[in-house]
Structure formats: structure tokens, C-alpha cells
Amino acid sequence: MKKAEILVLGAGxxxxxxxxxxxxxxxxxxxxxxxxxxxxxHYQTTLLHENAAGTAHQDQNRVNIEEVIDTKRVTFIQDExxxxxxxxxxxxxxxxxxxxxxxxxxxxxxxxxxxxxxxxKEHSFCIRSxxxxxxxREHIQCTFARYHHEKRDEMLTIVVGGAxxxxxxxxxxxxxxxxxxxxxFDIDPQKVRxxxxxxxxxxxxxxxxxxxxxxxxxxxxxxxxxxxxxMLKACHSDGVTIAQGEQEEIxxxxxxxxxxxxxxxxxxxxxxxxxxxxxxxxxxxxxxxHDDHTFxxxxxxxxxxxxxxxxxxxxxxxxxxxAETCANNIKAxxxxxxxxxxxxxxxxxxxxxxxxEAIGVVFGKMLVGKKAVLMKxxxxxxYLFMLGGLGLLLKKGKLKLF
Amino acid sequence: MKKAEILVLGAGxxxxxxxxxxxxxxxxxxxxxxxxxxxxxHYQTTLLHENAAGTAHQDQNRVNIEEVIDTKRVTFIQDExxxxxxxxxxxxxxxxxxxxxxxxxxxxxxxxxxxxxxxxKEHSFCIRSxxxxxxxREHIQCTFARYHHEKRDEMLTIVVGGAxxxxxxxxxxxxxxxxxxxxxFDIDPQKVRxxxxxxxxxxxxxxxxxxxxxxxxxxxxxxxxxxxxxMLKACHSDGVTIAQGEQEEIxxxxxxxxxxxxxxxxxxxxxxxxxxxxxxxxxxxxxxxHDDHTFxxxxxxxxxxxxxxxxxxxxxxxxxxxAETCANNIKAxxxxxxxxxxxxxxxxxxxxxxxxEAIGVVFGKMLVGKKAVLMKxxxxxxYLFMLGGLGLLLKKGKLKLF
Numbered sequence: 001m002k003k004a005e006i007l008v009l010g011a012g013x014x015x016x017x018x019x020x021x022x023x024x025x026x027x028x029x030x031x032x033x034x035x036x037x038x039x040x041x042h043y044q045t046t047l048l049h050e051n052a053a054g055t056a057h058q059d060q061n062r063v064n065i066e067e068v069i070d071t072k073r074v075t076f077i078q079d080e081x082x083x084x085x086x087x088x089x090x091x092x093x094x095x096x097x098x099x100x101x102x103x104x105x106x107x108x109x110x111x112x113x114x115x116x117x118x119x120x121k122e123h124s125f126c127i128r129s130x131x132x133x134x135x136x137r138e139h140i141q142c143t144f145a146r147y148h149h150e151k152r153d154e155m156l157t158i159v160v161g162g163a164x165x166x167x168x169x170x171x172x173x174x175x176x177x178x179x180x181x182x183x184x185f186d187i188d189p190q191k192v193r194x195x196x197x198x199x200x201x202x203x204x205x206x207x208x209x210x211x212x213x214x215x216x217x218x219x220x221x222x223x224x225x226x227x228x229x230x231m232l233k234a235c236h237s238d239g240v241t242i243a244q245g246e247q248e249e250i251x252x253x254x255x256x257x258x259x260x261x262x263x264x265x266x267x268x269x270x271x272x273x274x275x276x277x278x279x280x281x282x283x284x285x286x287x288x289x290h291d292d293h294t295f296x297x298x299x300x301x302x303x304x305x306x307x308x309x310x311x312x313x314x315x316x317x318x319x320x321x322x323a324e325t326c327a328n329n330i331k332a333x334x335x336x337x338x339x340x341x342x343x344x345x346x347x348x349x350x351x352x353x354x355x356x357e358a359i360g361v362v363f364g365k366m367l368v369g370k371k372a373v374l375m376k377x378x379x380x381x382x383y384l385f386m387l388g389g390l391g392l393l394l395k396k397g398k399l400k401l402f
Numbered sequence: 403m404k405k406a407e408i409l410v411l412g413a414g415x416x417x418x419x420x421x422x423x424x425x426x427x428x429x430x431x432x433x434x435x436x437x438x439x440x441x442x443x444h445y446q447t448t449l450l451h452e453n454a455a456g457t458a459h460q461d462q463n464r465v466n467i468e469e470v471i472d473t474k475r476v477t478f479i480q481d482e483x484x485x486x487x488x489x490x491x492x493x494x495x496x497x498x499x500x501x502x503x504x505x506x507x508x509x510x511x512x513x514x515x516x517x518x519x520x521x522x523k524e525h526s527f528c529i530r531s532x533x534x535x536x537x538x539r540e541h542i543q544c545t546f547a548r549y550h551h552e553k554r555d556e557m558l559t560i561v562v563g564g565a566x567x568x569x570x571x572x573x574x575x576x577x578x579x580x581x582x583x584x585x586x587f588d589i590d591p592q593k594v595r596x597x598x599x600x601x602x603x604x605x606x607x608x609x610x611x612x613x614x615x616x617x618x619x620x621x622x623x624x625x626x627x628x629x630x631x632x633m634l635k636a637c638h639s640d641g642v643t644i645a646q647g648e649q650e651e652i653x654x655x656x657x658x659x660x661x662x663x664x665x666x667x668x669x670x671x672x673x674x675x676x677x678x679x680x681x682x683x684x685x686x687x688x689x690x691x692h693d694d695h696t697f698x699x700x701x702x703x704x705x706x707x708x709x710x711x712x713x714x715x716x717x718x719x720x721x722x723x724x725a726e727t728c729a730n731n732i733k734a735x736x737x738x739x740x741x742x743x744x745x746x747x748x749x750x751x752x753x754x755x756x757x758x759e760a761i762g763v764v765f766g767k768m769l770v771g772k773k774a775v776l777m778k779x780x781x782x783x784x785y786l787f788m789l790g791g792l793g794l795l796l797k798k799g800k801l802k803l804f
Binding site for chain 2: 137141
């Protein structure tokens, strides 16, 4: 019997966890496993807002892939995927290599959705990768350093578009970071503005109103200016135009960070998969429609909750559960067994507001303040443990041991 | 008898040391002393290249003025001098205040001399202040962070114009800094270029040929590219044009730092003092010509060595000696005693090449390597001791106590 070739594209939450499950489940004579990723490291996308604000160093939130996979069982290739040829069962890489597969896992993550807002692509940052988060951090620092020479107040204004998870968590880090930046660059903190622009009527949609209010009041007390029910109409090299109803306003700002929308990696639709906003609506066994050999998980997929009829949010929690089902189903295919349907269990969701405040719901219970902060740490630490065991948890975990 | 008003402009090496001598020498009933400086802190200009490279933090090389002066004896005003009216014996400040004086000490430091080289003023940095050194550090970091997105090789090229003291000491720090930057920003160190451009035939003019060779070989072995006998013809937004004889070459670089020349603060000539390259040729008692009430010291002054007929270099060492004579002569004027002539004693000069290498001459003896590094530390520490005693030395000194 020919050994099956399993190819995993992307080493985000979905790709790395699928790979780890597969290397545990399958004997080396059953299948060869190949993992392709652009960078030599895996990072925690849900923590990138810390790296972007500069409150945590990128090395805290990333880990070398070869440190967590078993390199005797998994071949890791650092390269970029350029095309997926599903009919030929081949994947082309940027450096010219062609990889063949029997089973494919597409876990290529997200890219920003700019909804055609003029100038947004050119003039705003997006918290999407270690490279871009670090660029945001350095951009803010450099702008603060230049302030003494150019003295334009907008150099000290940071506009964050979108009041969802990433936008609000980023704003939460910024309120902690600004005093440190002001000390470092000899700047009066009163001159710094953090502005959050959101089209909807509240921040953190999906959370209970009392939690939303708690978060809103906390951030407002720390000086964040909220523009709710405000559309970001355009982004310019020196700021943004926003509209509240008929009324338009220009806010000058040297830093604009867009967190208002994401879509699946455009490579997926370019490779011919049917998508909505870049996402493939997968079957219950996580396979792409009409393709029994390709699984799509994470931000490139959309999965409907049968009960509510609404899609699950594209979160790390959902993706990590998909990874397990995906690995189980690949094993089932190899053994000729029946595939299982995905079952998503939302255990809880916590949004941090800097390192000292958070809000969330865990097993149906609402949490704010210290309890929510603790729960967030437990969630993050639990992931590190799943990924790399106790060693990684001790190395990268958010622990106060003394 | 009316109490004399002594006004000291600038809190660099010259201004701060003059102030400290005066506050020791004069009783409060003899004179009131006022010190004016743009920033609330004094900094060690000769160490700014470390802050610019990012090898030392700016707080290591600056000290709050009110921490070292006796605020009961000296009035410190944080403001910028806009005009000196010598006939009225008044100084105008940016915030609108007018200060009157009986004796004036002009110690307003240097500014870059760009010799009319096109684009240099607009597109290059100058290691002249804490603010600008910090801006250089942040600019380099930000450019390295952006490299992953724009992938232009010139983003990793740093051109340093001038191979005098500051230029070479800065290059020495850069060779140490680059590996750290490359690790921080995930960049291949092979891609980084440090280029030194010098019009003269050697680096570090004024040092003995064997010391020059030592420095040159060391920096070359660390990857520095030297363009000697090369004129910087123009500076552009994306690099420089240099000429070796008839041959012109364009070097693309996102960072250009000009260290090729300084001149006295232009305020001095604007205020009507006779100057050459912004410097007042002072009398032997350090007073300006035809003005018995104004002393000019440091980079705004030029002082000729009677033996050699050449001007003393505008160094911290010379300035600190001027400060002492200046204070003595102000006291002499108050007491109606004879003024003393300045006597400059060049004890030694050490140029650092990063933290691990240096060259220098101390009491006529040539030093290289560890001995020179140690001597440089002793010089820097000695200054801190003079400035703020043991407390400041322990706080900011370059000490390895353990």
C-alpha cells in the first residue's frame, strides 16, 4: 500500500494543531506529513495586538515551528504557497517547488477586508502578522520620536478602526503603552489621542450589554475617544474621514490601524474554491464542497451553527476544535472509516483591556476585572500547553511564579 | 553695591560647568546666577552617537539640570534664547521674557555645517541632541521593521558622512548594534551595509598613522565599507551621490547621518558677534572682542593655540577647561582683579570603536584595545564625578562593579 501524503498549508492555530494531532495519531508507515509555512515560526494571532502596541515582545507570542513539531515525523518547508491545483492534487510554492498530496489541509488564515474604503489599503496598518505588528510598534515609536522636530499634533493621534475583539483589545494595550511612550520620548501625555471608530452602535458586539458597558466605561476613563455609529469613509496619508449620518469629519492622524474586518486568504478563491468573503463553506466533516481530499479550517472556512443558523465566529477556539476533527477525519479516510461531524463547543470568550482589565463569559458566567484577567491568562496558557507542553508553557506562558 | 547678574546661556559642557564653578566660588550676596537651557536636562554630547545607534539609552547620557545645580543659588529657566542684545545687555527668550545681565556666558553649542551640499539639510540626520539621536535610533528601527514589506535593500544601508570623531565612533557603535537589530527584526545580517564616506585620505585625522590604521582595520574587519577621498556631492531622499575624483557614484540608502562638520550656533552671528563658521574668536581671557561683559566658550568660540598657531579642536576637554577659566574671570571682574589667560592642557584623546575597542593618546602615550577602552571609561566617569559627584557617577557611570 502506498503511504499517504498529507499536506498542511499554514502553521497558524489550525495548521499547527492539525499537524500535532496527526503526528500523534498516525504511525510513520501510514502517512508522511508535510507542513508549509511562510515563516519559520508559529505565532498567536490573538495576541498580536500586544506586539503592535509594544506591551509585549514578539518573541513572547511566537515559537519556532521545529521546536514544537516532531521533525522526524513531519517535514517542515518554509515557503509561500502560490497556487493550489486541486484537480492535479498539487500545490505550487514560491521558490518553484511543486508538492503532491493525497489529503490537503488548507489553513492559510485571514487577510484584512477593507470593503473598498478608499485609501485604507494604502494608508492604514492591519494587525495581521508578527511583521506587521512590529511595524506598527516601530511606526508609533518613530512618529513619537519625530514629534519634537515636526511638532504636528496628529503625530500623537492613533485612530483604530473597528471596535470588535482586535480593535478593543488593541486600544486596551495602547492606554497602557502611552504613558511608557511619553516617558521614553519626553512627550506630554495630554497631547496623545487614542480614537476608536466603529460603524455599529456599541463596542464588542456579541457580548452582553453590561459587559460592553464595563469595557466602554473603563476605556473611556483611560482617555479613549469613541466615535460610535461612525463610518470610516476614507483613509488619507494624514488621517481619516468619518461620517456620522450626514455629518462628515476629518480626523488628522499619523497612525491608522484597521481592525474592522477580515476575510479568508485570497489564495483560496484564486485557486478555484467557491468562497464568500474569501471563506469556503465547508461540509460538516470540514471538507470543501465537491472535494473529498481537501479540508479547509480556520479563517479560510465558514461553518454554520445548525442551531442558530449563524456562522461561528472565526476564533482561535473554533479553529483549534476544527483541527482536532480535521486530524480525526484524515485518519478515518486513511483507515476507510466513517468521518465525524464537527461539534463546536464555545467554552467562553474573554476580551482583554490591557493587562489589568478584561471582560468575558466563561461557561455562561459573566466575568469582569481581575477574574476575567485571570481567565484570559488560563486560556492563553492552556493553549501553550497544548502546543508545546510544560516546557513551552514555562518559556512563553503568562506566569507569575514568584 | 548692586548684586551682579550673571547669565549663562546653554547647559552643555561649557554652560553647566561654568555654572557649577560659579555657584561654588561666589557667595549669594555677590551675584545672582541664571542658567537658561532649551531642555530641562544636560547631556553628554560626546556620547550621543551611542544613543543614535541605540547601544545606550538616552537616560544613561543625560541628567536633569536641577539635580546637579544648587537651585537655591542658581535660577534655572527652561526656554530658548532668541536674541542677544549686547548693547542693552539683554537676552530675549522664546516665551517672551527678557533677561538683563551684567556678565554673560554664551555657551550655546554647535549646529551642523552642511557646506551647501544639496539636500543634506533636508535628507540627512545629525547627531546633535538627545531628540535627534533618539530620532535616528527610531528611524533605523522603523526602516528595518518595514523591510519585510517593502524589501528594498537600501532600507538596510546606513551611510555615515564624515570620518572624524563622531562619524567613526558612531560607525563603531553601529557594528555592534546591527546584529542585535537583525535578531530583533528577523533580518539577514549579510544584507546590512554600513558605509563611511570621507573627503580626506584617512579616517580620524589628527591621530597617529598607526592608531588610524588600527581603527580602520578593526572597523573594516567588522564589515564597514569605507569610501575615502570621496566627496559627498548631494543627498537625496533615497541616498547620496559621492565623487571620487571625476567618478560619481550613487549609493542608495534610507539612512544618511552627516557628521562631516559643525559650526557655532547661528544665533551668535545673528546677534552681531563677529564669527568665522559661527565661532567667535575670543580673547585669551575668553571674552568676545570689544565686549568686556561677554564670555564665549565651547563650540561657539574659537581659540588659537599660540604655539602651533592652529585652533584647538572644539572638544569637551577644551570646553571644560574654558568653563573653569571663564568662572574665575567672572569672579575677577566682580572683585576688580586681573583676568587670567586660558591655558589649555590636552591630557589625552580617546576615540571609542564600540564598547570593546578604542584607540587614543593619553599623556603622549598611544593606546589601543582594552587599555584604550578603559581609559575612555575613566574619562567619561571623571566627567560625571565633576558634574554630580559620587552619586551621579554611581547612577550614570560606566561601571562594572561586580
